[in-house]
Amino acid sequence: MVEKNDQLDALEDIKQLMHRSSRFISLSGWSGVAAGICALIAAAYTGVQLDCWRRGDCPFDQLLQEGGTSLRYTLLFIALATFVVAFTLAFFFTYVRSRKAGVAIWGFTARKVVFNVAIPMLIGGLFIWRMMEYGFYGMVAPACLIFYGLGLINASKFTLGEIRYLGYSQLLLGALNLWLPGYGLYFWAAGFGVMHIIYGIVMWNRYEREPS
Amino acid sequence: MVNPISGLNKIFDNRVRLGVMSILMVNEEVSFNDFKQMLEVTDGNLASHMVTLEGEGFIKVHKSFIGRKTNTTYSVTKAGEKAFTDHISALEKMIKGIK
Numbered sequence: 001m002v003e004k005n006d007q008l009d010a011l012e013d014i015k016q017l018m019h020r021s022s023r024f025i026s027l028s029g030w031s032g033v034a035a036g037i038c039a040l041i042a043a044a045y046t047g048v049q050l051d052c053w054r055r056g057d058c059p060f061d062q063l064l065q066e067g068g069t070s071l072r073y074t075l076l077f078i079a080l081a082t083f084v085v086a087f088t089l090a091f092f093f094t095y096v097r098s099r100k101a102g103v104a105i106w107g108f109t110a111r112k113v114v115f116n117v118a119i120p121m122l123i124g125g126l127f128i129w130r131m132m133e134y135g136f137y138g139m140v141a142p143a144c145l146i147f148y149g150l151g152l153i154n155a156s157k158f159t160l161g162e163i164r165y166l167g168y169s170q171l172l173l174g175a176l177n178l179w180l181p182g183y184g185l186y187f188w189a190a191g192f193g194v195m196h197i198i199y200g201i202v203m204w205n206r207y208e209r210e211p212s
Numbered sequence: 213m214v215n216p217i218s219g220l221n222k223i224f225d226n227r228v229r230l231g232v233m234s235i236l237m238v239n240e241e242v243s244f245n246d247f248k249q250m251l252e253v254t255d256g257n258l259a260s261h262m263v264t265l266e267g268e269g270f271i272k273v274h275k276s277f278i279g280r281k282t283n284t285t286y287s288v289t290k291a292g293e294k295a296f297t298d299h300i301s302a303l304e305k306m307i308k309g310i311k
Contacts, residue, residue, distance in 0.1 A: 007303050013227065014234040014300070021250055022238040108239075108246040 024109035024159045026098035029208055031090035032166075032200025038089065039192035042082035043185055049074060050185070072132065097208070109158055116155035120147050138181025141188040145174030148192075160207070166199040219302035221295055223268055228253055228261045233296045236271065236288040244284045262286065270295055 019025070053071050098105040124147025131139050149170030156164040170191045177187040224230045231251045235242055248258055265271045270292030274285045288296075 007307055010227070010230060011300075011303055011307070014230065017231050017234040017250065018238045021235040021242075104249060107249060108242065 020103070020109075022109065022158070024107070024113045026094055026101055026103055026105065027113075027159050027163075027203075028093040028097040029200040029202070029204025029206075030093035030097075032196045032203060034089035034093060034200075035086040036193045036196030036198075036200060038082055038086040039196060040189055040194075042078055043189035043193060046075065046078055047185055049078070112158040113155045116158060117151040120151040120154055124148070124151075138184060139178070141184025142174045142177035142181070145170045145177060145187060145191045149174060160203070162203060162206075163199070166195060169195045219298065219305070221299040221302075223264065223270070223295070224299045226261065228258065229265055232261065232265060232286075233270065233288070233292065236286065237293070237296060241274070241285045241287050244286070247286070265292070268292075268295075 049071075095105050124143060127147070128140055128143045131143065149167045152163050152167030152170065156167060173187050173191040173195070177184060180187070224233065228251055232247060235247065235250060244258070244262075247253075247262075248255065251258065262271070262273075266273055268291075269289055271286050272289055274287070276283050276285075
């Protein structure tokens, strides 16, 4: 009987190790919600900025620079700031969760996730940078969505697989946006904002909620 | 090496060796340090089990350099894969048999 329990334990060990060693499972749903809220705030702020630019009453900006460059740098700055804040918040919630579970956050599987998201994102960033230099601003938002979606799908093999659906939704929004270039901000808000929040809530509900 | 009664492989009686094989079944290549972290064992302990598994021909060792530091990674061999799956099916049979 002791022998049997031993072997059952061994099997349980094997299952656990196979799961834990191949997938980064501490990604928190709150990370998605936080990133989504950041994106919505950034999109709203960008909308305000664009409006004021169109009306031509952003005196401070115009004083600094002439032509389209100032707007471009304002937008780039917003994008970068949003990315940094969203990433920091996402990291924070995932860190808290991995602490609770007692696993190292910067482990083998986390590296795989980051690496696999980063490849499409970096090449996408390069692509978008060049597009902006050629003046294809309408394609920036769809390109962001598409490359991000590809990154998520690419990394989904190394974390909880549901993130794949978040990736598909970004691809779909990005693809639609290709034919509606003037509405980039709305698609961007829907993809990076709303979709992240929905994903976060679903994942939290499925994996993190304390059973009541 | 195979226990004639249950078909269990003696090599896998040890938890660390079983752990190493489990991880290698789902990951192509894993480094020494990653094993250490995942299995929570000491250098010496892990190294000795790695030597055993390599001696059996169950795993392959790859050595390379990152800067000046050596980076040792491991992957499973065909023989290792077979031995491991045989061991698992023996385990399953045994547990079912006792039930």
